[in-house]
Amino acid sequence: MTEYEYDAVCWDIGGVIVELKSIREGYAAFVGELAAAYDLDPEAALETWKSALGDHFRSRDGTEYVTALEGYRKATDALFEDPPDEEAWMRTFRRTSEASMRPEPNAVETIRALDEAGVHLGIVSDIDTREADSMLSTFGVADAFDAVTTSEDVGYTKPDQRMFEDAIGKARANGVDPDRTLMIGDRYRHDVEGAAEAGLTPVAYGDGARGPAAAHEIDDLLALLEIVGVER
Numbered sequence: 001m002t003e004y005e006y007d008a009v010c011w012d013i014g015g016v017i018v019e020l021k022s023i024r025e026g027y028a029a030f031v032g033e034l035a036a037a038y039d040l041d042p043e044a045a046l047e048t049w050k051s052a053l054g055d056h057f058r059s060r061d062g063t064e065y066v067t068a069l070e071g072y073r074k075a076t077d078a079l080f081e082d083p084p085d086e087e088a089w090m091r092t093f094r095r096t097s098e099a100s101m102r103p104e105p106n107a108v109e110t111i112r113a114l115d116e117a118g119v120h121l122g123i124v125s126d127i128d129t130r131e132a133d134s135m136l137s138t139f140g141v142a143d144a145f146d147a148v149t150t151s152e153d154v155g156y157t158k159p160d161q162r163m164f165e166d167a168i169g170k171a172r173a174n175g176v177d178p179d180r181t182l183m184i185g186d187r188y189r190h191d192v193e194g195a196a197e198a199g200l201t202p203v204a205y206g207d208g209a210r211g212p213a214a215a216h217e218i219d220d221l222l223a224l225l226e227i228v229g230v231e232r
Contacts, residue, residue, distance in 0.1 A: 004229040006201065008120035008171050008181040010149075013127055015186035016205050016221075017111070018135050019102045026100035027053075030093045034079065045079055052078040063160040065151040068128045094134070103139050106221040115144035117230045120176045123148040124167045124183065126157040126190070146174055158185075159194025168198065182216075184224065185209055203227065 014020055031049045035042040056071035072093060077083045114121060121144055125132060129150045136142035147170035151157045154166050168178050184203040185191020188211045192202040196213040203224065204214035216227055225232055 002117070004117070004119065006119070006180050006182050006228045008122065008174075008176040009114055009224060009228065010122040010124045010167050010171075010181060010183045010195075010200065011111075011145075012183075012185040012187075012191050013123060013125040013132055013135060015208075016104060016184055017107045017139070017141075019104050022100050022102040023097070026097035029096040029100055031079075033092055033096060034076070034089065038080070038084070040079060048078050049075045060157075063156045063158075065126070065155055065157050067152055068131060098134070098138055101135065101138050104221060108139050108141055110221040110224050111141045111144050113225055113230055113232070114228065115141075117228075119228060119230065120147075120171055120174050120181075121145045122167050122171060123150070124158065124163055124185075125149070126151040126163075128152045147171065158187075158190040159197065161194070161198055164194060164198035164200065168200070182224070182227065184221075188213070 011017055014023065027050070028046055031046045032042050034040065035045045052075040053071045056066060056074050060066045073086065076089055111121065123132060123145055127150050129152045132148060132150050133142060136145065147167065149163060149167040149170065151163065154162050156162050171181055178199040181200050182203050183191060183195035183200040184205050186205045186209050188204070188209050192204050192209050192211060193213045195202040201215045202213055204210045204217040205221065206219065210217050218224065222232065
């Protein structure tokens with residue numbers, strides 16, 4: 001068996017695997033279709049929808065998680081006096097989201113290379129579980145991950161240590177120690193400092209994650225292969 005520098009890599013999703021701009025474009029496409037179907041002003045509808053969604057996420061208490069699904073309900077309800085059937089608009093939401101979604105550059109290639117090398121791959125992300133599964137499936141990499149830790153399942157957001165403890169427990173069940181585990185994220189406090197406090201080795205992806213707690217700082221996800229010791 002090949003000996004690598006690290007045995008596991010834990011990934012954030014938004015901003016690391018999935019391009020955040022593409023998520024916002026999916027929101028806009030969804031609201032645009034609702035506006036066309038129900039004769040709403042598209043710009044005003046989008047502002048109302050985004051504002052309601054933002055209010056929902058800001059309502060949480062500390063690191064306690066509030067689901068995105070409930071936020072989507074509140075945001076969509078805010079557009080109507082008599083909201084349409086949820087099952088109908090949710091089909092539109094999922095279709096437009098999937099059609100708009102793009103991976104971060106080299107994310108899919110890096111995930112596949114690490115998976116083929118036998119590296120344990122995990123998710124540690126502030127996200128609804130169904131949404132995480134959908135995003136990974138859209139890019140054809142769901143099967144590459146050995147474990148998934150979501151804030152919906154744990155009940156808290158990073159940097160709450162319960163998120164990292166859950167991921168560490170799942171990695172240990174596969175024979176992986178925390179000191180041989182990388183955590184890659186795009187937010188300094190949530191991903192980098194949180195991972196360092198849990199005993200993982202943090203990899204900062206992009207400018208928003210850089211700082212003294214980062215063991216590695218990268219702008220290209222393919223650089224993970226060199227850090228782990230996997231040949232391209």
